[in-house]
Each structure stands twice: as C-alpha cells, then as structure tokens.
Amino acid sequence: MAPLRRLRLCLLLALLPPPPAAPAPAPAPAPGPLRPPDWAACKVLSRELSRLLAAVREPHPVLEGLQLLEDEPQNWPPRIRCSDACDPPSLESNHTRCLQRVRQALQHYRDLLGSDIFREQPQPQLQSAVERLLRHVPDGHGRAPRPLLAPTLLWEQPVHRHRALNRLRSFAALIGRVFNHSAR
Template sequence: MALLRHLRLCLCFCLPLLLPPPAVPAPAPAPAPRTDWAACRSLSRELSRLVATLKEPHRVLEETHLSEEDPKNWPPRIRCSDACDPSTLDTNNTRCLQRILQGLQHYRDLLGSDIFVARRLPRLEAALDQLLGLVQQEHGRPPRHPMAPSEAWAHPLLQRLALQRLQSFTAIMSRVFTHSASPH
C-alpha cells in the first residue's frame, strides 16, 4: 500500500514534467505603422507646387510637347486598375499606395541620375524623400532600378519629359491623399 501511494505521488510530480508545457498566448503583433494621410496630403501638395513653379532653362523647350518612344522605361502611372478611386480607397488602399510608392521611388531615382547631374533640384528631391519616407513606413521600400546612362545632349529633353510626367503623377497622387485625409 505504501508502494502504491509512493507510485501515485511520483506520477503526480513526474507526469507534469512529461507533458508539454501549457500554451502561452503569443504576444499580440505590433500594429503596422499607419499611413499619415494628412502629412502625405500636405507633402504631395508641396511637391505639386514645387514642380509647377520650375522654370524651363531652355526656352525653346517651353512650347515643346514630348512623348517617349519606349514607355517601359518610364515610371508606373496611376491607372484605374490601381484601385485609387475613392470607393476603393475607403476599404483597401494597399495596391494604390504601392503604385504611388513605385512612382515616387522612380522619380527619386530619376532626379538622382545623370539626367539631372547639371541641374540638381534639391527642394524637389527633399520633398520626394519626405513623402517616400511616409509611404514607406507601411509598405516598405520598393526595388530600385538604376537609370541607364544617357547622352549629354539629350539631358534637357529628358529633364523636360521627366518633369512633365512628375507633374501629372503628383496631380493624381495629391487627389488620392486629399481624399484619404478628409474625414468621411
């Protein structure tokens, strides 16, 4: 009888050691940083204003409308399929913000390329960097694509084309941020 009692005591103490430990609830994941829509709205407006105030250094190009031969070398454009329309933005803005991030990164890379080596635009670069930083908080950094070197004679034309495209891009991007920053 003493042996049976001793065996029970041993099982009572040893059995918990043989069983897996009780499940400890995992800590709740830290919430992902949220997009600061009001700051994005403000910065996108500033970016639009800066692009609009740039003066063309080559007056002959002021009346020139340029289009590229190879559209795959130019930035992602915000399209209807990017879900940047107001009804979709209210429910899921991920795809739209990823497209905006791709475009911002492209223009930032472009402004840092050889095309703008003789015409640096530090205020524009700084505004792009700030806006990139805000959008990247939630969506990470998109892959960078180095710009292929270009001929020096083409730089003024490529600058003009890049800045025209940036102006169009910032106009649409500003609408997205303005809608998302307004209370619904």
C-alpha cells in the first residue's frame, strides 16, 4: 500500500505548477572612489567599543583566564595583515585597503554578535557600537562573501562567545590605533 501512496504523491507533485521564478538580482553599482572617512567619529566610536568590551564580564569565571589553542576555523573574522597597509605611513598615503579590511571585520563581528552564540547573553550595546562604527567606515567595492555561521550546540556557546569577545577586543585595540593616528 505504501508504494501506491508514493506513486500518487509523485503524480500530484508533477501536476503542481512550478514555483514562481525569483526576481533577477539588481546589478552591482560600479565601484567608485571611496568617500573620505570621518576619522574623528571613528576614533570616538572605536574608543567607545573598547570601553564597552572592557565592561563585559564573563558569566563563567573559569573562562576568564582561558587561552584556547585551535585550528583556524573558516568562519572567523578577516584578520588585518601587514599587506592591508594599516600602518601609519601607509595610512597617510592610501587608506583604502585598510578600511576595506576593517569594514569586512566589522561586518563579521556584527553578524557574530547577532548569532546564536550570543542568544543566551545578548550584547545590544556592543551590537549598536559596531553598527555605528560601520556607518562611518566607507563601503569599499562590495562585501566579501562570508561563510554562514554554523549553529552551535548549547554547551559550546560560552566557549565560542569567550573566543569571539577576545578577538573583538584585539580587533578594537588595533582599529583604535588606526583611527587615533588618522584622526590627528
């Protein structure tokens, strides 16, 4: 009897009209020159982000001093490298590459702060600070594709949250130096 039901279901599905086609994506705007960043606002906002991060307390005291050794996961933020030209002499001549990398990382942290690892311990002030900073960092030539964050198990969330906050603290210190230098 079960094969007959499957056959009926297949026949019914074949008679259904096809789903409507998805609208064509809008063409990407032609890359143009980056608008100049508001260095002073970025400096203030990066300091605020660092201040907020310093105030975040670990709900599990055992994680406070924990240093994790790990293989590099694919879905962690873009790292700022020497080739990104975020050093003071490079920033004075051309800041485009550095700001693109900063923006990519900020977008990643915004997504991470809104992910399931922060569901139990949401950080709305951090999310807001990252969003405000993103509004002041010029948009480069589109967003680099980012892998979706895999759902985590409930017991993994505190460890992932701890790791994410530590990396965000390091990143905030670095961009604080970039914006402090450039705001002079």
